[in-house]
Every structure is written in C-alpha cells, then in structure tokens.
Amino acid sequence: MSGTISPLAPTRVVDMPPVDGLRIATAAAGIKYRNRTDVLLMVMDRPASVAGVFTRSKCPSAPVDFCRDSLKGGVARALVVNSGNANAFTGRKGREATTMTAEAAAAAAGCKPDEVFLASTGVIGEPLPAERFTGLLADMVSGAEAGRWQEAAEAIMTTDTYAKVATRTIDLGGTSVTLNGIAKGAGMIAPDMATMLSFLATDAAIAAPALQALLSEAVEPSFNSVTVDSDTSTSDTLILFATGAATDRGAPAIEDAADPRLAAFRAALGELLLDLARQVARDGEGARKEIKVTVEGAESDASAKRIALSIANSPLVKTAVAGEDANWGRVVMAVGKAGEPADRDRLAIWFGDVRVAHEGERDPAYSEEAASAVMREDEIAIRVDLGLGTGRWSVYTCDLTKEYVAINGDYRS
Numbered sequence: 001m002s003g004t005i006s007p008l009a010p011t012r013v014v015d016m017p018p019v020d021g022l023r024i025a026t027a028a029a030g031i032k033y034r035n036r037t038d039v040l041l042m043v044m045d046r047p048a049s050v051a052g053v054f055t056r057s058k059c060p061s062a063p064v065d066f067c068r069d070s071l072k073g074g075v076a077r078a079l080v081v082n083s084g085n086a087n088a089f090t091g092r093k094g095r096e097a098t099t100m101t102a103e104a105a106a107a108a109a110g111c112k113p114d115e116v117f118l119a120s121t122g123v124i125g126e127p128l129p130a131e132r133f134t135g136l137l138a139d140m141v142s143g144a145e146a147g148r149w150q151e152a153a154e155a156i157m158t159t160d161t162y163a164k165v166a167t168r169t170i171d172l173g174g175t176s177v178t179l180n181g182i183a184k185g186a187g188m189i190a191p192d193m194a195t196m197l198s199f200l201a202t203d204a205a206i207a208a209p210a211l212q213a214l215l216s217e218a219v220e221p222s223f224n225s226v227t228v229d230s231d232t233s234t235s236d237t238l239i240l241f242a243t244g245a246a247t248d249r250g251a252p253a254i255e256d257a258a259d260p261r262l263a264a265f266r267a268a269l270g271e272l273l274l275d276l277a278r279q280v281a282r283d284g285e286g287a288r289k290e291i292k293v294t295v296e297g298a299e300s301d302a303s304a305k306r307i308a309l310s311i312a313n314s315p316l317v318k319t320a321v322a323g324e325d326a327n328w329g330r331v332v333m334a335v336g337k338a339g340e341p342a343d344r345d346r347l348a349i350w351f352g353d354v355r356v357a358h359e360g361e362r363d364p365a366y367s368e369e370a371a372s373a374v375m376r377e378d379e380i381a382i383r384v385d386l387g388l389g390t391g392r393w394s395v396y397t398c399d400l401t402k403e404y405v406a407i408n409g410d411y412r413s
Contacts, residue, residue, distance in 0.1 A: 008288070020243060024040070026040050026154070047077060047115070049074060064234070070114045073114050079117045079119070080116065102118060105134075175249050175252075223276075295311070304392050311382065316334075318399050331384065332347065346386060347387070
C-alpha cells in the first residue's frame with residue numbers, strides 16, 4: 001500500500017450502503033504489513049448463492065484451488081481474505097494453510113468448510129502463517145457489522161494507493177436491491193478470467209447457476225479488458241454472493257439467468273464491474289495517465305480485442321504516453337505485431353479527436369500541436385479503425401513510468 005495516492009484516484013467518496021444478510025469485519029494480523037488491517041471476513045448469516053471466476057494461470061494459488069472446489073456446492077456462508085502473502089507456489093504448506101483457515105472460519109460461522117471461500121494476495125512463494133489470523137476469526141464473526149465496505153477494501157490492499165469500491169441500486173421485480181463491490185490490484189494485472197481480487201455482494205435472491213451465468217458474461221468486457229503490465233496473477237479471484245435477504249421485502253427469487261426481470265441487474269452488474277476494473281487500471285503502479293484503447297472495423301470482436309490488448313500492453317506505447325509523446329508509429333507497430341487480420345493501407349488512428357494517421361500514412365491534416373495537447377490530458381483515448389469489418393472492443397490500461405520499475409524492483413524488500 002503506497003503512501004502516495006494516485007493522481008487518477010476518485011475525487012469523491014462513495015457512500016457504500018449495507019447489503020442485507022452480510023456482515024463485515026477486518027483485523028490486523030501482521031502477516032507482512034504493520035499498523036494496518038490485513039485480514040477481511042465477510043459472513044452471511046444464512047446460506048447465500050455464490051458464483052466465481054478464477055485465474056487461468058497454470059500456477060494457481062492454493063486459495064484458488066480451494067475456491068474452485070467450494071464453488072461446486074453453490075452455497076457460501078463466509079469469505080476470508082488476507083493481504084501480504086499470496087499463498088501461491090507453497091505446495092503442501094499452502095494446502096494446509098487453506099484447510100486450517102477454512103476449518104477455523106467454519107467453526108466461527110457455524111457452517112461447513114466447503115461453504116467458506118478464501119483468497120490471498122501478496123508475495124508468491126512464501127508460506128502463509130495462517131495461525132496469525134485463524135485465532136482471530138471467532139471474534140471477527142461476533143463483531144462483524146453491516147456496511148463496512150470501505151474498511152473491507154482497505155484490508156485487501158497491497159501496492160494499491162486507494163481502496164476500490166462501487167455500488168449500484170437496482171429495481172428487481174418492483175423491489176429495490178443493492179449490489180456492492182470491492183477490488184484490489186495495481187500490478188501483475190492482465191486478468192485472464194476476472195480480476196486480481198474482487199468481491200461483490202447483493203441482497204437479491206438469484207440461484208447459483210443463474211448468478212454464475214451473469215458473472216461469466218459480465219467479466220469479459222470489464223475485468224478481462226483491463227491490463228497494467230500484461231502479467232496474469234496466480235491469484236485472480238472474483239466472487240459474487242447473493243444473500244437473498246431482499247425476499248423479506250418482497251423481491252422475487254430468480255432461478256433462470258434469462259428471466260427478463262434480471263435486465264436491470266445484468267446491466268448494473270456490467271457497469272459495476274467496469275467501474276472497478278477501470279479503478280484498477282487507474283491505480284496501475286506508478287501510473288499518471290489512464291489509456292482507453294478502442295479498436296473498431298476488425299473482422300470480429302475477438303480480433304479487435306486481441307489488437308487492442310497488443311496496443312495496451314506495448315511498453316513502447318505506454319512509455320510514449322508517459323512522456324506525452326504523440327508517437328502514433330508505435331500504435332502502428334502494435335497493430336502489426338498482433339497476428340490478427342489488418343491492412344496497412346486501410347488503417348486510421350486517432351489520439352482523442354485528432355486523426356493522426358489515415359489510409360496507410362500520416363494524416364494530411366496532421367497537427368503535432370493538436371496531438372501533443374491530447375497527450376497532456378490525464379485520460380488518453382487511442383482509437384484504431386482497421387476498415388475490415390464490424391468487430392469492436394475497448395481495453396483500459398495506464399502509462400508506464402519510472403515509478404513502476406521502482407515499486408517492483410524492491411517489492412519483496
């Protein structure tokens with residue numbers, strides 16, 4: 001957790017309402033950090049539906065393996081998250097730590113271990129001293145309160161410079177329901193499923209299969225469309241809980257993801273995930289500028305996305321943005337190396353509203369002054385039209401600065 005807040009941090013504090021049926025507690029266990037909280041507990045007082053997506057890394061953390069197994073039951077009663085240690089590449093000791101944590105949380109919450117979900121974030125390869133916080137869980141359950149979402153977001157931070165939260169209120173069958181979310185992440189960000197760590201909860205009553213379908217659909221244009229440094233974490237975990245408490249106020253219980261009553265919820269879930277994903281990109285380690293890369297005119301959406309990621313992950317593009325250099329040649333390079341269909345002589349490129357390249361060469365009306373003015377903004381829009389089809393995708397990233405090297409050069413120190 002950095003002492004300097006990103007210049008791209010939100011300028012207003014989000015008022016996070018409670019989610020009925022869910023309580024939150026945090027604690028300081030001293031796993032790595034001092035003088036701050038580093039353990040988060042969410043407890044559901046009655047069984048909640050659950051959905052999740054996880055990293056596709058071939059070296060997943062022990063908590064990811066544990067959550068995948070727990071998800072098969074579709075029921076959640078507790079979530080335990082620690083920061084400062086990823087419990088990844090920790091072998092037998094890692095599995096023992098997840099078992100110890102789940103059993104302690106289950107005993108504290110009065111549930112089964114497979115109704116507990118776990119996540120860890122921090123250094124890879126160091127055994128997790130779970131005994132430092134398992135003894136805290138009983139008191140955390142008894143002291144947990146609704147509405148502590150800001151505290152929850154702060155407890156899971158590592159190199160983040162600010163806590164990432166978002167909320168939406170939705171009409172579901174004539175009843176107002178809440179959807180809240182938190183996320184953490186600033187480096188090792190190129191999600192191949194979801195995000196670094198993100199936890200969402202709603203008081204809507206949505207069956208686990210429907211909840212999973214909604215989440216899997218919403219993750220692709222949001223968390224799977226952000227990148228900071230092209231590196232996919234071992235620990236990427238996104239979990240959505242539905243407590244069902246809104247049924248006490250007359251909300252319907254939804255069984256099918258295709259139920260038309262879910263239209264507003266589906267839209268709100270997509271908006272909230274994109275909100276959190278963009279906060280992650282804007283808090284990229286050392287970042288000073290947010291970059292939105294939009295590729296259109298591709299042969300397919302999938303092709304557009306791959307080209308957009310090629311641009312967004314290019315160190316040359318990202319350093320040019322950091323230096324406020326309107327170097328559109330680097331965008332041409334990134335399009336060409338993506339391995340996707342492209343025609344040099346149909347290519348058009350914009351920085352903001354300024355077209356800098358057209359039909360395979362510099363735009364005849366190109367103005368260095370106008371392009372440079374765009375590059376001085378905090379938010380940079382790069383748009384590429386391939387002129388081949390109707391495929392379109394947007395990806396969010398940030399610039400690459402000297403601070404990124406400094407942060408990651410001594411991360412374990």
